[in-house]
Structure formats: structure tokens, C-alpha cells
Amino acid sequence: xxxxxxxxxxxxxxxxxxxxxxxKGDHNPAAENSFSLDFGDGxxxxxxxxxxxxxxxxxxxxxxxxxxxxxxxVDPIEIPVGGGAVLSTGDLTIRVLPGTSTGTYADAxxxxxxxxxYEISFTGDLSPIGFSSPVILPSASSGTVTxxxxxxxxxxxxxxGETLVGQFPLRYTCRVNTxxxxxxxxxxxxxxxxxxxxxxxxxxxxxNPAAFAQQFPNCDINLADINGDGFVSVxxxxxxxxxxxx
Numbered sequence: 600x601x602x603x604x605x606x607x608x609x610x611x612x613x614x615x616x617x618x619x620x621x622x623k624g625d626h627n628p629a630a631e632n633s634f635s636l637d638f639g640d641g642x643x644x645x646x647x648x649x650x651x652x653x654x655x656x657x658x659x660x661x662x663x664x665x666x667x668x669x670x671x672x673v674d675p676i677e678i679p680v681g682g683g684a685v686l687s688t689g690d691l692t693i694r695v696l697p698g699t700s701t702g703t704y705a706d707a708x709x710x711x712x713x714x715x716x717y718e719i720s721f722t723g724d725l726s727p728i729g730f731s732s733p734v735i736l737p738s739a740s741s742g743t744v745t746x747x748x749x750x751x752x753x754x755x756x757x758x759x760g761e762t763l764v765g766q767f768p769l770r771y772t773c774r775v776n777t778x779x780x781x782x783x784x785x786x787x788x789x790x791x792x793x794x795x796x797x798x799x800x801x802x803x804x805x806x807n808p809a810a811f812a813q814q815f816p817n818c819d820i821n822l823a824d825i826n827g828d829g830f831v832s833v834x835x836x837x838x839x840x841x842x843x844x845x
């Protein structure tokens with residue numbers, strides 16, 4: 600189903616890789632983006648998500664999906680502590696713990712399901728109720744990838760779960776709507792082809808991430824995470840070589 604994507608772009612050198620693509624997602628301010636917490640009293644408290652970015656890898660042949668990276672910024676949420684008093688979480692930052700995301704992808708429908716652990720960090724002082732930053736949220740996610748063009752589209756997603764933090768049975772639901780652009784793992788100069796021209800930027804990404812960011816400001820360093828374990832490291836060298844020799 601993705602074959603048209605590469606035919607349209609005339610990228611014959613990438614035909615063998617057409618099944619494995621990276622969806623570089625960005626916040627869609629025109630749609631709902633909210634994060635809700637229920638602290639055991641049955642009353643969800645919802646905050647606005649100001650930004651979301653991620654790298655969602657999907658493979659039509661293996662039918663797999665996983666978040667290689669995920670970062671989200673959320674407005675403060677007030678926590679009830681009894682007697683009408685509340686504590687503020689302060690600004691929230693949410694990230695997927697590298698290597699925890701696994702799931703499935705149905706190319707015919709664009710539906711994906713994943714399970715992962717999110718790390719949520721907060722700036723408020725929640726020590727009076729036994730919270731220390733960060734808190735780990737085991738979660739299940741479901742969503743749909745919709746292509747609007749050959750190389751872009753939208754993702755609607757919900758991830759949710761529950762855990763016990765201190766004395767609180769915490770339940771959470773995150774509703775996320777994003778746009779995405781297709782990227783190709785290994786394309787470190789972002790010219791839409793994986794070739795010998797990517798060797799130098801790949802080495803830079805592995806050895807000097809700051810220099811890579813300066814030299815390729817519009818290219819995502821996570822494209823060097825070829826094995827999809829959530830880290831850009833020497834472990835990506837062998838799979839990168841395999842891409843070049845396909």
C-alpha cells in the first residue's frame with residue numbers, strides 16, 4: 600500500500616525499505632489535545648497539551664508499530680488534598696521511556712495499538728502527598744494513521760492507564776491529535792534517500808549530536824536510531840550498513 604509513496608517520489612533505491620517508515624509527528628492546535636488525571640475520587644481533572652512531538656515507526660510487512668521517541672508539554676493540574684485544598688503539579692513534561700514501546704499496525708486501516716511506559720515530570724512541589732518527580736505511567740495506546748498525501752497526514756491517538764502513586768490510585772487519559780511527515784530511518788541528511796551521502800551525517804549523529812543538530816537543523820537525529828531501541832548509539836551501525844547494502 601505504501602509502494603505508491605516511493606513511486607511518486609521516484610526513489611527506486613528505497614524500494615526495499617518501503618515497508619518501514621518513520622512518522623515525524625507534530626502538535627495539531629486545530630484539534631483536541633488534552634491530558635486528564637483522576638486521583639481516585641472519580642473526577643478527572645483535565646489540562647491543555649501545548650505541544651507534542653514524536654517518532655512513530657510503522658512497518659506494513661511485519662505489522663508492527665512503536666514510539667521511538669515521544670515528548671509532550673502539558674499545563675498544570677490541581678490535585679485535591681482534602682478540606683478543599685489543592686496542590687498544583689506545575690508544568691508537566693511527558694516522555695516515552697526509550698525501548699518500552701511495542702505494538703501492532705494494520706496497513707489496510709492505519710490502526711495501531713501500542714503499550715509503553717511514559718515518564719511524567721512536574722515542576723510543582725508534590726512531596727506533601729508523596730509524589731516525587733518523575734512518575735512512571737504504564738499505558739496502552741490506540742490510534743489511527745491517516746495519509747492525506749503520499750508523504751503526510753494525521754494521527755489521532757488515545758493512551759491511558761492506571762497505577763498507584765503513594766496513597767493515590769491514579770488514572771489517566773491522554774487524547775492527542777497530530778500531523779506527521781514521512782521520514783526514512785537512515786536518511787540523515789533528509790534528502791528522502793538512504794545512500795552513501797548519509798554516512799558522514801550518520802557518524803556525526805553517533806559521535807557528536809550537538810554538531811549534527813547544527814549541521815542538519817531540519818533533520819531528526821532519531822532517524823539514526825535504526826534499530827528502534829530509543830537510543831542513537833553504536834548499536835545502530837550494523838543495521839545502518841544493512842540499509843546501505845540492500
